[in-house]
Amino acid sequence: MDVATALDIRTPMDPDEAGAAVTQDRLVTPQEATQLAELFRLLGDPTRAQLLYALLEAGELCVYDLTETVEVSDTAVSHALRLLRTAGIVSSRRAGRMIYYRLADVHVRMLLDLSREHLRHG
Template sequence: MTVADDLACEVTCTHPEAVAAARAALPDPATVDAATALLKVVADPTRFRLLGALHTGELCVCDLAVVAGISESATSHQLRLLRGHRVVASRKVGRTVYYRLLDAHVTALIESALDHVRE
């Protein structure tokens, strides 16, 4: 028996109640699209580093560029994308723009991903 054999049923059968419950629990297609878009945007290593840095608190673009090891222009581009997906929020003080994680959901997402890979 191969590993692939262990991953598939040996007989074809369905369990109508389980299938009905699973289908009822599925989010609508628009929600699935939005959730997968969010996961795609945070899945980029550079953007995840930026989010990890913001997990410590609010930082300006210049500080984030140093932490991530990329240019300020590249940092701004990545932050614009993250802001567009409602992952970060910004505020401007004079000529300096500060970023933070948008809310507790984003913080939990980052913490959960890190916790999962550390186990």
């Protein structure tokens, strides 16, 4: 074995301190990790996921339209939308007596698009 190869061999007890320091600098903060976990928990519910993809495809829908599209009760839709709105994942606007919901921003759209692409890739 030549000297260069011998120097490249590391054991699990020989940490790459420089690599670990760079990785540690790029990690999310504990607060960001908590927020990410909460976001994925919200997205992890099948009904909420269907509602979000309905909004992704339609752009904007009221509770009645979402109820018909996803085929769940208006109570379940309203509860899910309240959670998603509180988390900043969807936003709403009022038009007379109707409230219309849409995805909050382009980042939510990108997350949903990438998630669907990932599922279809596998």
